[in-house]
Amino acid sequence: MKEKITYKKFLLPSLLGILIFYLLPYLASFYYAFTSAKTGAFVGLDNYTRILGSASFSIASHNTLLFMLICVPLNIIIPFMLAYAIHKEGKKSFIVLAFMLPLVIPSGATVYFWRVLFGNYGFINKILISNGLETVNFFQSQATLYIVTLVFLMKNIGFNMVLFISGLGYIPKEYYELAKVEGCSKWYIMRRITFVYIVPTAFMTLLMSVINSFKIFREIYLLFGNYPYTSVYMLQHYVNNLFSQAALQSLSALSTMISLIVAVVVIVLYIGQRKLAKDF
C-alpha cells in the first residue's frame, strides 16, 4: 500500500501538467467542436462535415499521408542499412557524429542552402542553363515533395542510425556464430536473427520517424512559406490558416478527428508489436 502512494507522488507533477495543458482543454475542444463559431449554439456535426467537405483539407491530409508513407519507411530502411554497414565500428565513429549534427542544427539556419541550390535562380538551374537546358521551377512543381523528403532524411537519419547501431549491438554474437557453424546462408541469418531481434528497435525508430515527420513542417514553412506548391500543402498549413482565422470550433473538430486517428493507429501498432514480440 505504501508503495502505491509513493509512486503517485512521483507521477503527480507530470500528470497535473498533462491534465491542465493537454487533456482537460482537449475535452473542452471536444465540446467546442459541436458548437457554432458565431452563436455558440449546438450545431451537431456541422463543423466536422464542413472540414471533411473542404477541398484544402482533403489536399492537406492527402499530402501529409503521402509524405509520411514515403518518408517513414525510408527513414527506417536507410538508417538500418547504414547502421548494418558500420555497427562493428561502434557508436563513436566520425560518421555517427556527422549524421547526428544536422539533427541539432536549427531548421532556420540551413534553409538558405536549399534556396541557393533549388531556387529559380539557383545553382542547379545555373548548371542546367549553362549546358543549354531549360531551367526548372523546382519550388512550383512536384519536385517540392522530393526536396522536402531529402531535407527530412538528411536531418533524421542520424537519430535512427544510432538506435539501430545499439540495437544491433544487443544481439548476442553467439547466435551468429552458431548459425555460421550450421552453414546458414547470409540472407537466412539476416532474416532469422537480425530482423527478429531488431523488432523493438525498429518500433522505436518508427515512433521517432512519425514524430519527426510532423516536425519537418518547420523546414517546409521556412522554405515555401504559408502558401506552398500544392504537393507540399500539409495538414499543418491548413491548421495555421484556421488559426489565423481564429476558427477555434473548426480547429477543435479537426484536432479531435486527428487525435482519434492517431489513437487508433497507436493502439493497433501497440497490440501488433506485442503480438510480434510474442510470436518470435
Next chain:
Amino acid sequence: MKKIIMTLITIIVLLPIIFMISNSFMSAKEADNRYTELVTPYNSYSSVDGEHYAELTFIPTYVTLDGYKKVLTDDQAYLRMFWNSVLITIPIMIGQLLISPMAAYAFEMSTWKYKEILYLIYIIVMLMPMQLLMVPHYITADFLGYNHTWWAIILPAIFAPFGTFLLRQQLSGFDKTLVEAARVEGASEWRVFFKVVLPNMKATMAALAALTFVDCWNIVDQAVVFIVDVFKEPLSVYLSKIVQGNPGLVFSSACIFMVPAILVFLLSHEYMIHGISLSSGRDV
C-alpha cells in the same frame, strides 16, 4: 569501397552546414553579388540572358569577419531576439529535466493497474502534430489569461510527454534490485530516487536536455501563433524573416544562431549518443 561511399554520404549530409559556416566569412557585398537574382556591376560577367544565377561557393574570395560584426553591433533587434530565445528555452529545459525523470520512474516502478493505459495516452499525445496540440494549449492559455505571453509556449512544453517516454525506455534496462537494496538500507523514497535512480539516468537525461534544447531553440510555430508582440519573438522567427531578404546578413546571423546548438552538441554528444542508444532496445 565502403569507406569511400561512407565518406561521400557524410560529406553530403554535412554540406548545408559547411556551406553556411564557410559563407559566413564572406563580406556582405560578396554574398549579395553571388546569391542575388539581380545583375549588378560586380556579377554581370557571370549572368545569362540578363539574369544572374547563384554562384555557389564554399570558399569566400575575401575572408572577413564583417558579417558577424554587422549582426552583433548594427542589428539591435538580433541580440534582443537571441536573449528572448534564451529566456524561453531555459525554463522549458529545467522543467522537463525535473518532471520527466520522476514520471518515467513512477511509470516504470508502479504496480498501478491502469498505468499502461495512462502511458498509452502519453504516447498518443506525443505523436500528435504540434499544430494540433496548440488547440488545447490555446484554450488553457486563454482560460488562465496568459495568452500572448511566453508562458503560453513554456508551460505546455515543460510537460510534453516525450521526455517521460525517452527516459522510461531507458529505465526498463535499469537494475531494479538496486532500488530494493537501497530501501532495505532504510533510504527514503526521495533519497532512493535522487541517489540511486537519477545517477543511472544521467546519459539519457543529457540526451533529453540536448534534444529539448534543440527543439525549443528552433521554435517557430508556437511563437507565430502565441506571440503577437514583435519585440517578444524568439530568434528563430526573426531569422525566418531575414532569410527572405538580404543575403548579406543571412549567413552570419544563421551561424550565430547555430552556435549554442553546436556547443550543446559538442559538450554532450557522447552522453547523447549513449542515451539514445540506451532507449533503443525496449518493448514499447
